[in-house]
Amino acid sequence: MKKPQVTIVVSQRERFSFSRESLESIYEHTTVPFKLIYVDANSPRKIQRYLEEKSQERKFQLIRRDYYLSPNQARNLAIPHVDTEYLLFIDNDVLVSSNWLESLLGCAEETNATVVCPLTCIGKNFGEVVHLAGGEAHIIEHVKDDGRIKRKVHEKHYLVNRRVAEIQGELQRQKCEFAEFHCMLVKTDIFQKIGLLDEGLLSTREHIDFCMTVNNTGGSFYCEPASVVTYVPGLKWELSELAFFMVRWSNAWEVASLEHFAKKWNLAAKDRYFEKRYQRMGHRRHKGFLMPFLSYITFGWNPLWLQKWAINVERKINKVITDNYVKSLPHNYQSFSETNTRQQELLSSR
Structure with a gap:
């Protein structure tokens, strides 16, 4: 079998109950070779058993912690173990479609992009409503009357909440400035330049922070709408x-x-x-x-x-x-900065 170009890193976004559907979607619709790392942060026993069984059956790496992790903490546990050219982050509440990964890899190869995101939809019906089709994210500096410089974030999401059936003519590969961690393909070597993800961002702005950091190194972003995934929100009352x-x-x-x-x-x-x-x-x-x-x-x-x-x-x-x-939290649990430092050392030693 051809050596995999990409390692898929799955982590829990905000719930556990969709883990099975999401993981099975990946294996059903992905035809190119890939490695997979699953970070399981304190899922309930039923989900834990399922992931353990699947990791044995599918031969993927399972990293388990018996306490909750922030998204960036979870992703950072996986990054040092990635030895492929590309890394793909995906949340455990996302469904994918045929040729999703092939299209992302094709875009990355043809454009030399650092990060490629798919057309990310939202809802219980697959591929109907746009959640993200790329966007803009950068700092704007404004000189005030007193000479001081005020820095502001400019953030814009493309085609958000539009129905896919109504905007087919607008769905073309395009350069952009940010992606979201629902699903994004990343060149692995970027982490040698920027280090690991910032664990000080526990629940929000982590995607903007990552993308602006990559942009500051000269990295490039594309959205590839030939690849379609759907983020499925919902919460089980357990x-x-x-x-x-x-x-x-x-x-x-x-x-x-x-x-x-x-x-x-x-x-x-x-x-x-x-x-x-x-x-x-x-x-x-x-x-x-x-x-x-x-x-x-x-x-x-x-x-x-x-x-x-x-x-x-x-x-x-x-x-x-x-x-x-x-x-x-366990008594020997280190602070975010200390944990990040240890993982950074492991990444640098590769």
């Missing part, structure tokens, strides 16, 4: 799933991420870019679980006063859950 979801999108992780991102890129924390995100703090938890839960227990009667009261209570509960998560 304790293990909800606990991970609540930590993954906790206020604590989001605030820490935004503060770290602003400091790293020398951005004004009171900028509208950040204010909008602080105003919507917790919206993923509220949209993904709290509001559906209220509608369920009230049989659809969901007045605004009840929503506000529930959000206030949920924020307090979320803090307790996040605090308990920190207390549950």
Whole structure:
């Protein structure tokens, strides 16, 4: 068999319950040779057993941790083990289609791109609504009247929420400035230049940070709509799933991420870019679980006063859950920076 060009790295985005469907989609629709590394961060026993069995059957590398990991922590565990020309990051709630990987590799080879992303759709129906078709992400510097320079993030998503059937003529391979970790193909040697992913970004802005860092090294980005994948949101109302979801999108992780991102890129924390995100703090938890839960227990009667009261209570509960998560970490667990340093040393030694 031809030596694989690419290693697929699968990690958990915000839930566990779609792991089987996503992994089986990869094996069903991928015809080019590939290696696979699966990072399993504290999945419930049923999913853990499934992944262990599949890793034996399919001969892929399974990295297991018995505590939750942020997305970048999980990806960093895998990167030092990659020995192929390309690395493909994909979340465990994504379905792929025929020729998805072949199209990404073809684009990378023909354009010499550092990063290639597919047409990423969203929803329970495959390939119907666009979530991302590439976009723009860079820093804009503005000189104020007093001579000070204000730095702002410019971020734009192409064709977001458009129906694929209505925009076929606009779906062409194009150069862009960023991709998302739902699914992206990356030249592995870029990590020799930029190091590992920034683990200070726990829950948000990690894709923008990575892409701007790559851009600063002269790397290039393309979106290849001949490759189509679909991110399938949804949450199973099970304790293990909800606990991970609540930590993954906790206020604590989001605030820490935004503060770290602003400091790293020398951005004004009171900028509208950040204010909008602080105003919507917790919206993923509220949209993904709290509001559906209220509608369920009230049989659809969901007045605004009840929503506000529930959000206030949920924020307090979320803090307790996040605090308990920190207390549950193993005693020998190192800080993010120390863990990142150890992994960086392993990467550099290759």
